[in-house]
């Protein structure tokens with residue numbers, strides 16, 4: 421993996437250039453890691469490397485906004501680190517990802533430092549989301565600091581009770597703080613309390629194998645949490661991004677909310693498009709446990725509803741949730757499904773499986789594919805058009821896809837040395853990424869992967885991305901927070917200064933000591949920093 425191919429000037433000649441909004445015959449000229457021209461018949465500058473692309477689609481590199489590299493979870497650590505995971509991603513046509521950093525003992529700044537150190541050995545550009553696992557004034561203040569450092573999205577887990585799960589109050593506070601900071605809140609939407617109850621019930625009825633995992637997490641628990649998160653976000657006027665939507669019922673919640681004007685975005689993951697729950701009933705424990713992820717891979721009909729929702733624009737993009745555990749790690753749950761580390765692979769397979777399930781299946785055009793696998797993520801997470809587009813001035817993250825090549829996915833074909841199972845084992849797909857350029861470097865070409873440790877760059881993402889545009893106006897019209905309501909003046913108000921009123925005048929919402937401190941720290945439970953009509957909640 422350590423051989424290195426440097427950039428320089430490269431001309432991609434004679435291919436079909438595909439952006440999310442257009443497809444045309446053109447050449448792409450790259451210099452020093454940046455695209456300098458996209459036009460027909462570009463003359464090759466002296467000394468430049470020419471890559472012939474006749475018959476190939478030339479597209480923006482994939483963007484995976486949901487990965488877990490080198491993440492401590494369920495008593496172990498995900499098997500792919502930043503180098504092995506990113507190298508595999510490049511071989512599969514993904515050139516940028518956003519990983520989920522976890523706090524250290526609920527300290528999000530410490531978590532950010534830790535993830536930056538892990539990522540320093542990587543070989544691909546990346547950004548970070550930060551998980552918020554507990555609420556308090558320090559977290560509220562630290563969120564502001566992280567936004568200043570380029571982390572403009574925060575994840576809240578509504579499941580994993582006793583570990584990562586936040587309460588509804590914590591979620592509401594976090595959503596409100598995100599709204600204030602212009603940061604996008606992300607939710608893992610499952611009812612963690614109900615899941616824990618279902619798990620107990622299954623174990624006591626003797627179901628201890630991997631099949632207990634999907635049985636304990638029925639679609640209703642995903643849909644309930646999705647609907648709850650959407651409503652809580654609506655209460656504080658925050659946009660919402662729902663990660664790994666796995667069920668038709670959750671899709672319906674998102675669809676309903678979008679039709680009523682809510683700014684909710686739904687992320688599909690590639691496992692939800694292509695895999696089937698039945699595998700968890702396999703009599704071979706290793707095969708069944710390999711499929712354990714949360715929310716679970718679903719039964720008949722759900723994948724079809726997810727793909728239809730992607731085609732119709734109800735769901736916006738396809739990520740992976742790449743969280744790899746090898747078979748010995750999964751064996752921790754050999755006699756208790758609750759201890760099987762949750763997660764599946766996909767960082768290398770996503771582009772190919774999505775092409776197969778959406779484009780080859782006739783549900784999407786090549787432009788749709790670019791939107792689903794690259795542009796939508798770049799836009800939502802505010803790195804567009806630097807990433808997610810082939811145009812002059814954009815980073816030269818480019819892939820060449822040959823639609824004529826058929827190949828088979830599996831451990832033997834994959835490039836991570838850390839995986840001994842692959843949930844896509846034996847899947848035949850049509851269309852293959854034959855070349856990947858990462859910031860102008862030829863990292864995957866003619867079946868060879870050439871990457872260098874430490875060559876990936878952290879990409880800062882500014883707050884107040886597209887989902888925040890026009891929000892103020894929407895709220896002003898609806899008189900929701902932070903523009904209303906205002907208190908009704910009543911006779912005698914001046915004489916009787918109740919404690920809550922004093923707090924309101926000091927700009928503090930709610931009555932708890934923690935909330936007062938949170939507001940003092942510049943964040944907390946209040947939605948409005950610049951409350952235009954003087955009311956704070």
Ligand SMILES: NC(=O)NCCC(=O)O
Nearest residue numbers: 608713714741743762763
């Ligand atoms: N999804 C999963 O099973 N593992 C990774 C952690 C998460 O995203 O919930």
Ligand SMILES: [Zn+2]
Nearest residue numbers: 608663664714
């Ligand atoms: Zn999750």
Ligand SMILES: [Zn+2]
Nearest residue numbers: 486487488741
């Ligand atoms: Zn995840």
